[in-house]
Amino acid sequence: MPFRDKNIETLPRDELEKLQVKRLKDTVARCKKSIFYRNRLKDIDESLFTTPKDVSMIPFTTKDDLRANYDFGLVTVPKEEIVRMHSSSGTTGKATVIFHTREDIETWSDLVARCIVMTGACKADVFQNIISYGLFTGGLGLHYGAEKVGMLTIPSGAGNTKRQIQLMKDFNTTVFHATPSYILYVSEVMVQEEFDPKEFDLRIGFVGAEPHSEQTRQRIEDIYDINVFNSYGMSELNGPGVAFECEEKSGMHLWEDSYLLEVVNPDTGEVLAPGEEGELVITTLSREAMPILRYRTGDLARIVDEGDKCSCGRTHVRISRIKGRCDDMLIVKGVNLYPSRIEEVLMSFPEVAANYQIVLEREGCLDSLTVRVELYPKMFDGDLRKLKKLEADITKSIQDEIIIRPRIEFHEYRSLPRSEGKAVRVVDMRGEI
Numbered sequence: 362m363p364f365r366d367k368n369i370e371t372l373p374r375d376e377l378e379k380l381q382v383k384r385l386k387d388t389v390a391r392c393k394k395s396i397f398y399r400n401r402l403k404d405i406d407e408s409l410f411t412t413p414k415d416v417s418m419i420p421f422t423t424k425d426d427l428r429a430n431y432d433f434g435l436v437t438v439p440k441e442e443i444v445r446m447h448s449s450s451g452t453t454g455k456a457t458v459i460f461h462t463r464e465d466i467e468t469w470s471d472l473v474a475r476c477i478v479m480t481g482a483c484k485a486d487v488f489q490n491i492i493s494y495g496l497f498t499g500g501l502g503l504h505y506g507a508e509k510v511g512m513l514t515i516p517s518g519a520g521n522t523k524r525q526i527q528l529m530k531d532f533n534t535t536v537f538h539a540t541p542s543y544i545l546y547v548s549e550v551m552v553q554e555e556f557d558p559k560e561f562d563l564r565i566g567f568v569g570a571e572p573h574s575e576q577t578r579q580r581i582e583d584i585y586d587i588n589v590f591n592s593y594g595m596s597e598l599n600g601p602g603v604a605f606e607c608e609e610k611s612g613m614h615l616w617e618d619s620y621l622l623e624v625v626n627p628d629t630g631e632v633l634a635p636g637e638e639g640e641l642v643i644t645t646l647s648r649e650a651m652p653i654l655r656y657r658t659g660d661l662a663r664i665v666d667e668g669d670k671c672s673c674g675r676t677h678v679r680i681s682r683i684k685g686r687c688d689d690m691l692i693v694k695g696v697n698l699y700p701s702r703i704e705e706v707l708m709s710f711p712e713v714a715a716n717y718q719i720v721l722e723r724e725g726c727l728d729s730l731t732v733r734v735e736l737y738p739k740m741f742d743g744d745l746r747k748l749k750k751l752e753a754d755i756t757k758s759i760q761d762e763i764i765i766r767p768r769i770e771f772h773e774y775r776s777l778p779r780s781e782g783k784a785v786r787v788v789d790m791r792g793e794i
């Protein structure tokens with residue numbers, strides 16, 4: 362079983378918690394140097410902390426706090442110490458900015474390198490980083506980690522799909538990093554260009570940055586005949602490298618020497634017991650320029666290990682696949698639903714291609730839900746009965762899952778919009794009531 366830093370990755374839980382308490386105290390003391398936290402933490406005496414749970418004495422930090430303190434309000438070092446800025450993608454409002462010192466970049470790259478090694482990828486691999494570079498953290502985040510591991514790193518970025526395929530062929534790429542939706546699109550273009558996605562030298566894929574179901578992972582694995590690992594992170598917490606799957610693929614290990622995890626009820630903020638699903642709240646434990654305390658990530662998941670050690674030997678907590686964001690929850694005809702549940706159903710039908718859209722409209726005073734589904738070309742052979750049956754089967758399976766009866770609209774293969782980065786799955790045209 363490969364490790365990048367075996368001592369820390371397999372540190373016994375009691376020692377890991379001691380380390381967390383020490384780093385939490387240091388982080389709170391450091392935060393008090395920032396304009397934003399100075400006031401907020403004036404009644405907190407971190408020297409009294411004895412367990413990681415004491416973090417719950419500290420108030421939450423939200424995305425709105427980051428926006429309100431744009432640009433340097435959370436920074437704890439002189440400006441000359443800052444070497445890098447990143448920004449969140451701003452899919453849910455104004456972007457937020459994050460700053461790093463040289464040491465922060467080192468720590469972040471080490472965390473990413475750990476993730477890479479944990480999947481079995483190594484120095485001998487050729488790594489194609491098929492994700493945006495720039496303010497988005499996916500590109501540079503993985504890039505620095507991959508170079509630490511010593512992989513031949515191809516910074517191909519997102520887009521220009523035919524060139525991506527050419528690079529894969531010419532340089533015998535063995536590992537890629539991409540959003541799941543884009544790498545599925547790449548496979549479609551391969552087929553169009555008369556390549557078989559299985560004929561490449563690929564053996565491992567890292568996918569993340571957007572919600573995706575287990576079924577979608579399996580599709581990518583089957584199409585390319587590779588192993589695919591889920592990667593979770595967000596710019597406010599560096600970017601990728603927060604949590605990643607190991608070879609066991611039974612949850613993503615969240616690096617607890619650098620991140621302190623709580624799962625809370627998104628409505629009340631109450632801390633939940635291990636195993637309960639809620640919003641991930643994360644405190645950075647090893648950041649210099651811009652440490653963040655109890656950050657409300659907006660992401661919904663649960664702790665999956667409840668004290669069992671992973672067979673890989675790592676002691677760091679495992680979290681489930683991200684179910685969606687609290688603000689992704691759709692309320693349709695009064696029923697709460699997450700798009701990921703519809704995706705799970707769709708991807709269990711082999712006739713259905715990987716790209717889909719959920720469209721919400723208002724008809725009179727009622728909501729309507731339409732699922733636009735792409736079908737593989739072989740389904741359009743003039744056999745209407747076959748299509749009708751498929752429509753009825755998908756409608757029933759979705760209704761069984763989410764209660765609401767959807768309208769299913771079939772579209773030709775590769776006709777729905779594609780994205781090179783995060784896919785946009787929901788089109789809500791209901792407007793304000």
Ligand code: DLL
Pocket residue numbers: 448449450451497498499568569570571572573591592593594595596597600601602658660682683685686
């Ligand atoms: O998406 C960082 C990243 C890049 C992670 C590459 C993994 C790979 P942001 O643009 O700030 O950062 O968006 C963060 O994306 O709060 C989640 O809602 C979502 N997200 C990230 N990874 C996953 C994942 C990057 N594996 C937001 N599964 C997060 C589901 C994910 N959602």
